[in-house]
Structures are given as C-alpha cells and as structure tokens.
Amino acid sequence: MTRTLALIHTSPMLVPMFDTLCARILPDWRIFHMVDESLIRNTIAVGRLDKPTTRRMVAQIQSAFEAGADAVLVTCSSIGPGIPVARQLFDGPIFRIDEAMAAQAVSIGRRVGVLATLGTTLEPTIQLIRDTAASQGRDCEVISDCCEGAFEAVLRGDTETHDQRVRASLDALMPKVDVVVLAQGSMARVLAAIPPESLSVPVYSSPELAIQQIRSTL
Template identity: 40%
Template sequence: MTPALALLHTSPVHVPVFDALRDAHHPGFELRHTVDASLLERARTAGPESVADAVGTAVARAVADGAGAVLCTCSTIGAVAERVPAGVPVLRVDRPMAAAAARERRVVVVAALEGTVEPTVDLIRGAAHGRAPYIRSLLVDGAWALFETGDRDGYLAAVVAAVDGVRDADVIVLAQASMADAAARARTAIPVLSSPRPGLAAAVAAATSGAATPR
C-alpha cells in the first residue's frame, strides 16, 4: 500500500492547488491536508522559530496518522519544518525550485511577504554548492493585503506586474506557493519558477521511497 503524503499549509487556498497537481501528475496518490493559518501569523510577528513546537506537533500527528512524508507548503516556516525529527521525510515545498534557480547566474526573488525573502534567498545560496549567483529581491507592495482580503485576481495581477517589470535576470523565483499561477500569466521572456509542482513531485517520491530528498 502506498503511504499518504501529509501537507502542512498556512492558508486554505493551497488545498485545491495541490489537489489539482496531484490529479494531473500523481493520480490516485493520497494527500492529507492540514491548514493552520496561525502558524504564519505567529511566525510573522515573533519569527519562524516561535512556531517550532507547533510545527513539530503537527508533523508528529501526521506521522502518527500514517503519513509516509510531510510537505510544508509555507516558505516562511519551511526551514523549521525540515528540522523536525519525524522518522519520515519532512520537506519544504520550495527546495526543488531553489535548486533549479541556483544553477543560474542572476536570480530575482519576488515575494509578497518580507519574511519570506530571507529564507528563500538563503535556500538558493545553500543550493548553489560553491557557486555565487547574484540574487536580488523584489517585494510586491500591497500584494499580501490583497491576498488576505481574498482578492486572488488582484493579488496575482500585482505579482504579474512585478514579474513583468524585472530586467537583467536569468531566472525569476516566486517565493510563495500562492504566487504559482502568476508564472503562467506573466509575459516576460525570463523563466519564472514556482514551487508547488516540483515540490509536490519531490514529496511524492519521498513518501513512496521512504527516503529523504538530498539537501
């Protein structure tokens, strides 16, 4: 029997996104979603380490329920989740995206939350393995307020406008999973990377094999 994959979200908007990716690329694979918006709220005000115990509890509960791996879809707390000793792979959704970006020379990280910028930049630098990509960040002013009010189209439009305004880059990284649809809407010729599809693929592989992905 193939083990299930548990997903830890900080917004309910991610549930249909990952279900759709599962249906398209991993049909029949069982996903179990846990949504806790308070984790991001607390991480934003007190720092990601402030939610370490709560994340550990959520991961332990998922493992006790039979999950073969756990995927954290929030970039802000992803590093905290990865450090949880769980007995099964615990992955952050943006690691495969960061590995792809780290192969390029000039990287622009687009984010809607300031607290997501540093973890994403650090992840890309760590994936560069001796290379030194030039990384700069772009915070989309006002985008997160649109997201919080449920204006998804306005949120994505703000992200797309920022992405299409980027110059002098080899790749653009969308720092948050909620930005993924902006990649298809952008008109830039610069490659735009988002995390949900490669992150889910890595987590499904980890759950199936029972082995953590390389870091």
C-alpha cells in the first residue's frame, strides 16, 4: 500500500527541492505540498512564533491528515517550536525539518555553529541544538551568526547575493566550531554548490536529513 507524506511549507521555493529529494529517497511514497506564506510573515512581524500562528499551523497539520497523509513534515524552522503542541493533538507522525540535523550535529562536535538568515529561525535552532545535546547527555557550546541582508535578497529574487552572503558567513564561522548547521532549508543549495574539500568542518543542511529520517523511522 502506498503511503502519503504531506509537506507544509512557508515558501513555495522549497517545493521543487523536496520533490527531487522525495523522488530519490521516498520513491514509493505519494507526496503533496501545502504552502502558507503568512505563517512565516506573521512570525517575522511578531518576532517569534506566537499562539495565533501556532493554531494556524496546527490547523494545516489537521488538514493534511484529513486529506489522507500518513505523515507530515513541517519544513520551516521558524515555526518548528509549535510542533510539540501538534504532536499532543494527533496520532500520526509529525516531523520537524531540523531535528535530524540537530541530532547529527551534537553527536560529532561540542562547539556547534548555527548559521541563519532570519532571527526568527536562529533562536529556535539554537534552542533545538541545546535541547538535543541535553537529551543526549552531551556538553554543547553554540556559536551563531545571522547573515544580514541575505533573506531580504532572496525575497527580491536576488539569489546570487543571498548565496554570497551565506557563503561568506559560513567561511567566517567554520574556524570557530567543530560542526555547522544551516538553520533554513532554503540554504541547502548553497552547501550543494561548495566543493567538499573547501569545508574545514562538517556542514549540515536540514532537507535531505529530514527525508532520510522519515524513511528510517517509517
């Protein structure tokens, strides 16, 4: 029997990337996407994930299960802190895009670098890294950086400026840490364009690790 995965996005730009990943890693699954840009826009406006936006995210997850999803992946790290709430309400598996990445990072290094282009993503990712390290009984020091202007550039369609700023920040962060995580799924293509020999420490992005987690878990 074919199983179904629903992906909840806050940006349509992630859809093609996840289509490609799912076709390779979950070839026997049916996939459908749900996009609500207001979830991230409202979170940015407030400066954090608030209760009204959490309720609307939960409503999206409910809609996904009612539409026939066997599992749901929320692909926006900024709204990830609301997922524990949703897990209390639904029996079906709900995946947070950055959980597998956090677990991988804290398992191999004590000094973890977190790179983001949004403050609303940076803080939840830092907290997730710390919580994950605590759950594994590991010491962890988080060193973070927010790439100023990169998010605004990508909103203008200027992906070249976005990628250049992310790469420059990554180059500056790597000498300070044992491992780096890229806090947003949209940053994955920057990593894909960097030759592995140019990376002085392991660098992880969340999309592929999240899809692999779904495969190994289900």
